[in-house]
Amino acid sequence: MKLDRHRQRIRPRHRFATAQWAVDEKETIVVELEHDGVVGLGEVVPSTLYGQSLESSEAALDAMIPLLGDDPFAIQHIITCLIEQFDGQRAAIAGVDAALHDWAGKRLGIPVWKLLGLDRPRKQTTFTIGVAELDEIRVKLEEALAAGFDALKVKVGVEHDHEVLSVIREAFDGPLLLDANQAWEPREAARRIKELVRFRPAMIEQPLRKEDWRAMAELRGLALVPIFADESCERPADVVRLHGYVDGINIKFTKCGGIREALLMVTIARALDMQVMLGCFVCSSLAIAPALEIATLVDLADLDGHLLLADDPFDGITRSGGVIELGDQPGLGISPRA
Numbered sequence: 299m300k301l302d303r304h305r306q307r308i309r310p311r312h313r314f315a316t317a318q319w320a321v322d323e324k325e326t327i328v329v330e331l332e333h334d335g336v337v338g339l340g341e342v343v344p345s346t347l348y349g350q351s352l353e354s355s356e357a358a359l360d361a362m363i364p365l366l367g368d369d370p371f372a373i374q375h376i377i378t379c380l381i382e383q384f385d386g387q388r389a390a391i392a393g394v395d396a397a398l399h400d401w402a403g404k405r406l407g408i409p410v411w412k413l414l415g416l417d418r419p420r421k422q423t424t425f426t427i428g429v430a431e432l433d434e435i436r437v438k439l440e441e442a443l444a445a446g447f448d449a450l451k452v453k454v455g456v457e458h459d460h461e462v463l464s465v466i467r468e469a470f471d472g473p474l475l476l477d478a479n480q481a482w483e484p485r486e487a488a489r490r491i492k493e494l495v496r497f498r499p500a501m502i503e504q505p506l507r508k509e510d511w512r513a514m515a516e517l518r519g520l521a522l523v524p525i526f527a528d529e530s531c532e533r534p535a536d537v538v539r540l541h542g543y544v545d546g547i548n549i550k551f552t553k554c555g556g557i558r559e560a561l562l563m564v565t566i567a568r569a570l571d572m573q574v575m576l577g578c579f580v581c582s583s584l585a586i587a588p589a590l591e592i593a594t595l596v597d598l599a600d601l602d603g604h605l606l607l608a609d610d611p612f613d614g615i616t617r618s619g620g621v622i623e624l625g626d627q628p629g630l631g632i633s634p635r636a
């Protein structure tokens with residue numbers, strides 16, 4: 299197996315910000331895995347929140363090459379080996395995991411969802427409105443509604459949350475997910491949540507710092523709105539740890555390492571009667587497709603990373619209103635835009 303990599307530059311249409319960070323422009327890494335004349339593609343989307351950078355991901359990818367072997371169909375074996383050695387660099391593992399699935403699908407002439415025994419991916423995604431001043435919120439909201447999105451996710455955890463949510467609820471009556479991105483102290487969070495329920499949120503994501511996960515049980519106990527863990531839930535074992543403390547988990551491939559580990563997290567969560575959401579970072583379609591392949595298994599999808607871009611370098615995911623889908627093309631169904 300031959301593995302090449304190169305960086306790609308992507309730019310959101312608007313500055314994208316949360317209570318913690320902002321993105322005007324970023325780079326991700328495209329992985330090309332070649333074997334027997336077939337090329338599988340994947341995207342690495344590192345996040346400093348999880349100790350990952352472009353450099354650490356590139357170093358991990360280079361060190362993975364001797365471990366890949368010569369059978370790209372041995373996906374589970376390869377991913378298990380990579381996790382043993384590169385547990386802290388799961389964004390890089392997710393890129394390889396995607397490229398292996400893409401390769402296997404292309405080699406067999408079938409889409410990845412079919413390879414996995416799943417239904418054709420067709421899923422409503424929320425569209426995320428980041429932290430911004432009110433004027434910009436109005437512009438983003440108008441754009442989102444004009445584009446047909448019918449479920450929104452709003453970043454909260456700043457002083458003017460109430461003004462922002464009032465503006466949104468004046469124009470939008472549909473499902474509204476709130477993400478606090480670790481903004482609050484445990485005592486403050488209960489008060490904030492009580493104040494925010496009047497905006498009828500469908501759920502609140504990560505109200506507390508990731509290490510304060512135990513205190514999420516009290517917020518859940520208020521029974522006002524389902525509480526989901528995002529930053530507190532990275533890997534499969536975290537799902538077990540969080541059982542009883544939150545209503546649901548947000549799985550992201552950057553955190554867990556791709557399709558294999560995500561399937562394990564879904565299985566654990568279902569066995570524990572927890573809700574499941576799939577999330578993402580700002581990225582191109584190439585990183586959204588692997589998550590979309592398994593999206594029919596989850597309750598909520600927030601797979602809008604590519605929809606936030608000014609120019610997506612890849613094609614293949616179609617959208618009508620708030621629903622994104624993949625077709626019957628072999629592999630991940632994604633190709634570089636001409």
Ligand SMILES: [Mg+2]
Binds near residue numbers: 477503528529
């Ligand atoms: Mg989140």
